[in-house]
Amino acid sequence: MISVNKNYCFGLTLLLLFIALKGHGQGPPIFTDTPIMLGLEGRGIRTFGNIVSKENANVYIQPIVFPYNISTKWQIGALAPFVSIAPDGLDSQSGLGDVRIFTKYQIYQKDGKAKTFRGLIKLTETFPSGNSTEIPSLGTGAYQTTISIVNGYVTTKYGVYGEFGYNIAGNGLPDNFIYNIALGYPLLPQKYPPNQLNLFLELNGNYVFGQIGNTLYLSPGIQYIAGRKLLFESGIQMPLDDSASEGQKTNYILRIGTRILIF
Amino acid sequence: MNKLLIILFIGLSVISGRAQDGLIELKGTIKIEVDGLSCPFCAYGLEKNLKKLEGVETIKIDVENAFVLLTIAEGKSVDEATIRENIKDAGFTPRAITKDNDG
Numbered sequence: 625m626i627s628v629n630k631n632y633c634f635g636l637t638l639l640l641l642f643i644a645l646k647g648h649g650q651g652p653p654i655f656t657d658t659p660i661m662l663g664l665e666g667r668g669i670r671t672f673g674n675i676v677s678k679e680n681a682n683v684y685i686q687p688i689v690f691p692y693n694i695s696t697k698w699q700i701g702a703l704a705p706f707v708s709i710a711p712d713g714l715d716s717q718s719g720l721g722d723v724r725i726f727t728k729y730q731i732y733q734k735d736g737k738a739k740t741f742r743g744l745i746k747l748t749e750t751f752p753s754g755n756s757t758e759i760p761s762l763g764t765g766a767y768q769t770t771i772s773i774v775n776g777y778v779t780t781k782y783g784v785y786g787e788f789g790y791n792i793a794g795n796g797l798p799d800n801f802i803y804n805i806a807l808g809y810p811l812l813p814q815k816y817p818p819n820q821l822n823l824f825l826e827l828n829g830n831y832v833f834g835q836i837g838n839t840l841y842l843s844p845g846i847q848y849i850a851g852r853k854l855l856f857e858s859g860i861q862m863p864l865d866d867s868a869s870e871g872q873k874t875n876y877i878l879r880i881g882t883r884i885l886i887f
Numbered sequence: 888m889n890k891l892l893i894i895l896f897i898g899l900s901v902i903s904g905r906a907q908d909g910l911i912e913l914k915g916t917i918k919i920e921v922d923g924l925s926c927p928f929c930a931y932g933l934e935k936n937l938k939k940l941e942g943v944e945t946i947k948i949d950v951e952n953a954f955v956l957l958t959i960a961e962g963k964s965v966d967e968a969t970i971r972e973n974i975k976d977a978g979f980t981p982r983a984i985t986k987d988n989d990g
Contacts, residue, residue, distance in 0.1 A: 652926075652928070660926065660929050660978075661978075662926075662929035662930075662931070662932050662977070662978045663926075663928045663929040663930060663931040663932060664928045664929070664931070665928070665929060666932070667931070667932070696932065696976065696977065696978035697978075733923070735922035735923030735979065735980040736922055736923070737920070737922055737953045738924060738925055738950070738951065738952075738953040739923075739925050740922075740923040740924075740925050778925045778926055779925050780925055780926075780950060780951055783925075783926070813951065814926075814927050814950040814951050815927060815949075815950055815951070816927045816930045816934070816948040816949075816950050817927070818927035818928050818930075820927060820928065849927070849928050852931050852934075853931075855928065885931060
């Protein structure tokens with residue numbers, strides 16, 4: 625029984641972490657998704673390292689994301705994470721986590737001079753490929769389906785992004801509502817080929833239904849785009865609200881990543 | 888009389904077909920205003936699509952002022968409708984296409 629409870633706790637912890645780290649792919653911004661599926665956001669690969677400091681564990685997650693544009697309005701992709709967990713008082717585990725596939729379809733586009741407003745629908749399916757039979761588990765052990773709406777208003781002066789999604793989790797895990805808001809501000813003049821330095825301030829939230837409650841992070845970040853094909857980024861998520869049990873709360877999440885345009 | 892009508896019909900069909908296709912041949916340096924061009928990192932596809940056009944020599948994308956300058960090689964021309972189509976395929980909205988006076 626204790627084992628079941630521990631598995632449930634680790635599964636739930638991973639569910640919360642994966643949702644917090646969801647940024648699939650198509651940044652900028654760093655932690656919130658974007659409705660613009662062009663350039664580095666539609667023709668490249670993305671990987672980033674997430675260093676998660678929790679009260680009862682240290683976790684490292686390195687996802688690699690492969691988006692593929694069928695057209696500028698329709699994208700499919702996959703995300704495969706390497707997960708390493710070192711819980712206090714238990715042996716550490718590492719290996720493949722839960723793999724995801726996703727598709728995005730742009731439903732709205734209103735362009736103006738040096739500005740655009742776009743919206744898309746995103747459907748993500750998570751497969752329980754991570755080992756969930758041992759403690760600590762590397763996966764949630766549950767199939768999950770997420771449907772999200774992603775919007776963004778981007779000008780050459782600033783960008784505002786919003787992502788709202790509902791995640792249906794199987795295997796007895798609670799459903800959750802994801803809400804992310806981001807504000808981006810370029811520090812250098814906008815030119816092409818890009819030489820950009822961007823600042824981001826994001827709010828990344830997750831409300832888990834049932835007794836679990838809410839998690840909300842304040843996430844400042846910085847991003848450097850070096851030419852047409854290369855981007856570096858880093859951000860930190862600091863909890864403003866964390867309703868995890870005492871001893872299981874998150875101290876911070878540090879992300880360091882890159883995106884490389886290959887097509 | 889019948890022959891005259893047939894010739895007239897064929898002639899009008901050809902003229903209206905060309906007008907519908909927007910077959911306007913462009914030469915020299917041309918300026919294309921592009922809406923939705925708000926982020927330099929997403930302009931790669933635009934550059935790539937315009938590079939595909941036969942006869943295009945150079946491409947300059949001005950993100951701040953939202954236009955593209957295309958230089959067409961000497962003795963070559965590019966169809967305006969094709970340019971518009973390639974810009975749409977890159978995820979942007981083409982607006983006015985004019986001869987660049989500075990070019």
